Amino acid sequence: MCWPSGLSINFVSLALNKDQRRPMTTIYDIAKAAGVTATTVSNVLSGKGSVSATTRARVLKYVRELEYQPNLIARSLIKGRTGVIGLILSGVDNPFYAETTTIVERLAYAVGLRVFTTTLSGDDQVGQKMLKDLILRQVDGILITTWTEKQIMHVIAAMQLPVVHCFWEDDKPASTPYVAIDLESGGLLAGQHLLSLGHRHLGVITHLNRDGSSAHEQRVAGFQNALSQHGLSLDPILLQDGRSSMEGGKTAAHKLLTQPNPPTAIFATNDAMAIGAMAAAWELGLQIPRDLSIIGLDDVTLAKYVVPPLTTVAIDKEAILSHAIKLLLDAINGQEAVSPPPLSPTLVIRGSTGPCLQ
Amino acid sequence: MCWPSGLSINFVSLALNKDQRRPMTTIYDIAKAAGVTATTVSNVLSGKGSVSATTRARVLKYVRELEYQPNLIARSLIKGRTGVIGLILSGVDNPFYAETTTIVERLAYAVGLRVFTTTLSGDDQVGQKMLKDLILRQVDGILITTWTEKQIMHVIAAMQLPVVHCFWEDDKPASTPYVAIDLESGGLLAGQHLLSLGHRHLGVITHLNRDGSSAHEQRVAGFQNALSQHGLSLDPILLQDGRSSMEGGKTAAHKLLTQPNPPTAIFATNDAMAIGAMAAAWELGLQIPRDLSIIGLDDVTLAKYVVPPLTTVAIDKEAILSHAIKLLLDAINGQEAVSPPPLSPTLVIRGSTGPCLQ
């Protein structure tokens, strides 16, 4: 064989097919070695039944020697449980979702669950197929964190598969457990903060297209409540769609800021859009917070590092997801899953908001 | 039962245990309904064997009526293949990894593979256990994108499990397929760019602790090559550890910039650290790029949105991961997995670098 220069044999690996690889040692292998039956080995391993100390020791010895590893697939088949859950996420360029995955994976593993993450990129078919695939793979439950096609919800419901919602409750069947956040008070907090800084001409960037959502509507509603308290109301032209993404937030901010009478402060209903808005402000030569205040909602890790650091309404992802996992586990175990009362967000003041100077 | 005010019965879900739920319809159910045997149903479904058009139609009819869904767990058990791969990631606050997961999930699914993401948070034990769990769950292969304990590598090697490395090749057994990037030329590009802007006093933020890595060393080496070409060399005090994270980058930049003779430009060996460095500069009242130029490496999505937009050396994640998945698939199928020649990064000039004004 002839190699392009620079490529050595190191760069080649003649892999072994599954059948060519050394077969895993099974429970039978160690049963034979220990001179007992598979049942006994199983009992030793599971701690059920009762086995004499002697045989237990002998079995364990071979377990070690033969480096036995239980085959979780076989176990899943017989138990009717895989110990895997599905996680449904949105695929927009939003750091929030990235953080969600990591947290969920860790929390789930802590209770013995692995997760298949399914990222829905818009309304494509791929995501929907991936979701069905989750069912074929016998996941024990599903955690939904974003808008999901009604049809899919029905399939899941028909399967009577345990489901928990969080961050997003649109089109959720009434009976589905849900970990709620008081998003309306989140919007209120944002509004009050801006108002207290003297801003009176306020813009909003939110997510409002058809698959958009009460989750964002609530934030806006809370914001409007704050305005009402000051006898103000939101000018519809100052409410723009940012599609939940950084890019969308940037575009929306452009529209807002190039109007004849631009706002002096903007509430973006999530941090991704807020960060996009900051980028737009920079392009327009606006300095934050001198010329424009921006407040987000979520408190993603990144918020601390953007310039200037983003003032935002923080939601406790960790707490919410931890609740969600617990709920899902209860549902999987056939226990009553009681949704907790809504969690309250908190205001985190950093550098992207300041007094109104106009 | 008594409910806190505001909570309605909607918030409760009495879940069904697995055993209580309607059992899935199996291949036998539809065999019985269609008056054939399970084998025939299997043949119809797989398209193997041969079945008369009539029975095929009849079987298919019941498949639809009874809403048959194949149980992939059972299939996995008999096939000795799960169609699942493991993905090993680092858990630092680096947007790069988030993007990696999403891309891998999509690319993998396109070739019929699902992925179990395993985030290694430092050198904790949890990550290592999760990794072993991957094996118990019979993943078909593993894609490693970050530093991994040698011991684990040995376990995997012992299992003769297909493995592919990318982005990171430290401690990689020589025979493991690897998708390489020419990181050294990446560092060179960064250095040349800074030099061409007139900067002569340069700082570097990189990842250098023990589990750090040739992956970052290469970047620094390339950078130093650029310096050498100009008869310059890197002052060791201007090389700081940023631990690959935004926080680390920020801390490192602080150290760099508070020195008696601070650099006029900084090369951070990844975008996360570069973004952290930008935050540090802001805190110190330095304006970018007027007072300080910063260049990163990776080109994460976020780079376009930070203020000012980050100049960086882009690596084509999509291409690399696509190669990696292909390699892994080859390895799984027992085919020769030939590592491609190293891919070249490219310079993307945005707003965080400018002429040296001192």
Add this chain to the structure above:
DNA sequence: CTGAAAGCGCTAACAT
């Protein structure tokens, strides 16, 4: 305390 037998849902020889 240990073993025999059955079966989870599916597929793959090997008949017929």
Add this chain to the structure above:
DNA sequence: ATGTTAGCGCTTTCAG
């Protein structure tokens, strides 16, 4: 073209 048999690796009654 269809059916029979056996088995993937494990657990779970139920006997002994």
